[in-house]
C-alpha cells in the first residue's frame with residue numbers, strides 16, 4: 001500500500017473523530033507509523049513559504065513589517081514592541097509567585113549539575129591541551145502561548161542560561177494573551193530577563209535572528225513553539241544559534257497490566273491539550289487495556305468543545321498500539337523516538353535499559369509526564385519529530401560554547417609532534433602548512449627549548 005493510501009486511510013479515521021488503533025502484527029503496521037510521522041513532518045510547504053516571505057519583508061521593512069504581521073496573525077495593533085522588565089511585586093499573586101520560585105529552585109538544582117569545568121592536561125610530549133567553556137553573550141527566549149503564555153517555558157530557558165553566565169536575556173511572547181501581566185513581569189524579573197518583546201509567532205523568531213529597529217539581534221534563540229515557530233527556527237539556523245526543533249508535543253505511554261487505566265487515559269488525554277497536532281500514543285501488550293483507554297478518552301471527547309486542541313489531536317494523532325512482544329514494543333518506541341516517554345509498568349527501570357531514543361523518560365506510575373512539564377526540575381524544552389534519536393533537550397551547555405586550547409610551550413614539544421604534522425600536510429598537498437612547522441624546527445634562538 002502506498003503512503004498516499006495510508007494518508008487516505010488516516011483521513012477516514014479523522015473524519016470519524018476516532019483515534020487510530022494498530023496491532024504490531026498487522027502487515028501495514030510499519031507503513032502506518034511511517035505515515036503518521038511523515039504527516040507531522042513533511043506537510044509543511046505552505047508554512048515554509050510563509051516564513052520565507054516573512055523573512056524577506058522583515059529584512060526590508062523592519063519594525064513596520066513586524067507590526068503588519070502582528071496585526072495579520074494576532075490581530076494586535078499596538079505599536080509598543082518592547083517593554084523593559086522592572087522588579088515590582090506589588091499587586092502580584094504571591095501564592096503563584098511562590099510556586100514559580102519553587103520551579104526556579106528545582107530547575108537551578110537540576111541544571112547546576114550540568115555545569116562543566118574547564119579542563120587542561122599536559123601530555124607526554126609536553127603539549128598542553130584544554131577545553132574552556134564560555135557563555136554566549138545574548139539569547140532570545142521564545143515563550144509560547146497556548147491559552148496564555150507558558151511562564152514555565154521562560155524559566156526552562158532562563159535558568160540554565162543564567163547558570164551558564166549569559167548577561168543579556170530577552171523574551172518574546174504574544175504579550176496580549178497574558179492574563180496576569182504583573183505575575184509574568186515578576187517572573188521575568190526573577191529570571192533575569194532584560195526586556196520583553198510584546199509579540200510572538202514566527203515573526204518574533206525572525207526579528208530576534210536578524211535584528212530590527214527595536215529588536216536586538218541575539219546569539220541564540222531557545223524555547224518551544226508550534227509548527228510556525230519551529231519552521232522559522234529551522235530557517236534562521238546558521239544566522240543565529242538554535243537550541244533545537246522543539247515543535248508540537250509528543251507523548252508515548254507504555255502501560256502494562258499493573259497500570260491504572262483511568263490514570264493512563266487522563267495522562268494520554270492531558271498531553272493532547274498542547275496543540276492540535278500533539279501526538280499521544282499508548283503502547284501495551286494487553287488489548288483490553290488499549291480498548292479501555294480508547295473508550296475512556298472517546299467518552300471524554302463528548303464533553304470537550306468541538307474546536308478544542310484535544311479533539312483535533314485525538315483524531316489526528318491519537319494512537320493505541322498493541323504489541324505482541326517486547327522486541328516489537330522497543331522497536332516501535334525507536335521508530336517514534338518521542339519527546340516524552342512514560343513507562344507506566346512494574347519493571348520500568350529494567351525497561352529503561354532498552355530505550356535509546358526519547359527526550360525525557362518518566363519512570364513508574366507516580367511520575368506522569370505533567371510533572372516534567374512543570375516542576376520536576378528537568379527541562380521541558382525537548383526536541384520532537386524523531387530528533388530525540390540524535391539530539392537532547394535543552395541544558396546549560398546549550399548556552400555556552402567550548403573552545404579548544406592548544407599550547408606547545410617549548411620547541412621540544414613542537415619537535416615531538418612535527419613529523420606527523422608535516423607528513424600529513426604534504427600528503428594533502430598543503431606545502432605551506434608543512435613549511436609553517438618546518439621553518440620553526442631549525443631556529444636556534446627561540447625562547448624556550
Ligand SMILES: NC(=O)c1ccc[n+]([C@@H]2O[C@H](COP(=O)([O-])OP(=O)(O)OC[C@H]3O[C@@H](n4cnc5c(N)ncnc54)[C@H](O)[C@@H]3O)[C@@H](O)[C@H]2O)c1
Nearest residue numbers: 144145146201224225226228246248249274275380381382
Ligand atoms: N517540544 C517542547 O519542548 C514543547 C514544550 C512546550 C510547548 N510545546 C509546544 O508549543 C506549542 C505552543 O503552541 P501555540 O500555538 O499555543 O503557541 P505559539 O506561541 O507557539 O504560537 C502562537 C503564534 O503562532 C502564530 N500563528 C498561529 N497561526 C498562524 C498561521 N496560520 N500562520 C502564521 N503564524 C501563525 C501566531 O503569531 C500566534 O501568536 C505547542 O505546539 C506545544 O506542543 C512544545
Ligand SMILES: [Zn+2]
Nearest residue numbers: 271274370373
Ligand atoms: Zn504536557
